Amino acid sequence: MVFALCYKYLQDEDASKDAVMQIFEKLVVDLQTHEVGHFKSWLHSVCRNFCLMQLRAKKTFVSAADVGNEEDETFLIAMEPEEPLFNDQKLDALEKCLGTLQAEQRTAIQLFYMQEKCYSEISQETGFDLNKVKSYIQNGKRNLKICIEKNGRE
Template sequence: MTESDLIERFRRNPTPAQLLPVYERYAERIYGWCLRYLGTPERAEDAGAELFPVLLRKLPKHEVTNFGSWLQSVVRNHCLMQLRREQRDPLALTAAEDAGMQSANLQHLSQEPTPDTRPLHHCMKQLSEDQRRCIHLFYLREGHSYQSVAAELHLSVGQVRSHLQNGRRTLKLCLEAYAAPKTDPRAH
């Protein structure tokens, strides 16, 4: 059977048994895509296995004209969400989150400021209220997505993305300035 025939058969009867032949045709590619994003064979295998129920749930809801491209997008999003969940602790900003920022080892904001966390607490105060609230929910409260932050704060997903991007940029610049060696103006 062709791929389209298998997908059509699955659409008429969306059961795991009907999805399995389609999944098996792409299993090696799914593994390769997951390996590229997640870096280790074990993590790639786990993610590939997690994708079967995701596909079972998503495929009937979408009119897919190019299954391979659609599947690659689903795999990419799944892997990036996994990476984001792993990086949530605490305010860890990675290239996967924002290609413009380098990874930063930032301390958890839920604790009282210590000499190590004082710069971060100082810089968080430089953010707008919306930026601070978005960053707090997205990075410090487990399980939040753009959509859930948007719903909780009564903002659009675009506004949440913008507040997060601008807040991360402001934090990065502030922390870099805070860490820069202070020069004595009398030395010149």
């Protein structure tokens, strides 16, 4: 399953094999720190995120329509090389801006992006309503982006 998913995203057999090895190495570490309720869906998310990060590192992206379409193969659209996603100045701004978020937004952002938890897990862990979790993440991302752009230029 892991290889098939990696191949679907990466479209390269060797890269997919390498990705499978790296994912399983990551799983050994992650499973010690995460309590996983639904392993298959969690593993799927970990694989998907890993492959998307690999594609992002190569400056290639998969359109959402292509990923959702099971009948057609995934098409990769190469993007022109651009500046790195985060430089040191932006990373410093990110750290500072996380502290400026409302507590609920900060908690939801950290659980979703840093601990890779799904909406329902965040809702159960924090006691927030599921729709509130989605709202906190969306608003927190927007506020972070604004704050990082403001602080990244200063």
